Each structure stands twice: as C-alpha cells, then as structure tokens.
Amino acid sequence: MKPKQRKAGRTLVKRRVAHDWREFDARTEADILKAARSDPDAQPLSDAQLKRMTRPNPKVVRRALGLSQEEFAERFRIPVGTLRDWEQGRVQPDQAARAYLMVIARNPKAVREALEPAA
Numbered sequence: 053m054k055p056k057q058r059k060a061g062r063t064l065v066k067r068r069v070a071h072d073w074r075e076f077d078a079r080t081e082a083d084i085l086k087a088a089r090s091d092p093d094a095q096p097l098s099d100a101q102l103k104r105m106t107r108p109n110p111k112v113v114r115r116a117l118g119l120s121q122e123e124f125a126e127r128f129r130i131p132v133g134t135l136r137d138w139e140q141g142r143v144q145p146d147q148a149a150r151a152y153l154m155v156i157a158r159n160p161k162a163v164r165e166a167l168e169p170a171a
Contacts, residue, residue, distance in 0.1 A: 108153040111139040117160055128156055129167060 079087075088094055114124040114135075121139070125132040137143040145153060156163050 107150055108157055113153055113157045
C-alpha cells in the first residue's frame, strides 16, 4: 500500500492510511471469481489469443531436431552460452531471436541451407 503524501511547507510528509480489510477477507472464492469475470479488462483469453501469444521454447525446438546444445548452436550460429541462458530461463530471447527460433522450428532445412556458404 502506497502512503498518501501531502506538502507541509517545503517538505513532503508521508503518512500511512489505515484500511479495514474485514470486508475483503470476508469474500468467498465465488465472490472473487464473480468479481473477476465481471471486469471487462480481465476476461480470459480465447484459444486463438493464447496460440498467438505462445513463444518458441528453444529447448523444445532443439530437442525436436534431435540436436545437442553444441550442435544446435553451431548449426544455427547461436552462441552456445546464449542458448544455455535461454534454455535455463536466465535470459529471454529478444523479439528477433524469437522470430529466428520460430523459423528454425517451422523450416530448419531452409535455415540451414540459407546459412551454408554459397557455392
């Protein structure tokens, strides 16, 4: 809870506002669910919305191709340390990397051919 602030001369004075939580604590799970569902800004996502929001999981993509981390990193020119960070959740791939992972997942052969040196 953020304290209310008021000016007292040239200094800022913070004071705590006490709240009575008894009404909140008395709510049942059904009351809470009903309140949540009545909020137009908190509606559940449709299946199409959920699918659109799904991010490619680097570990799933790599395993689907049957590659080790080192093989995947080398084949698709991703630093192995970066791949490990993604897979272990220490870092999330940025938008460009997510797009690249999605292309790898959908058409790995085309990506591999595109990365091969021109003959």
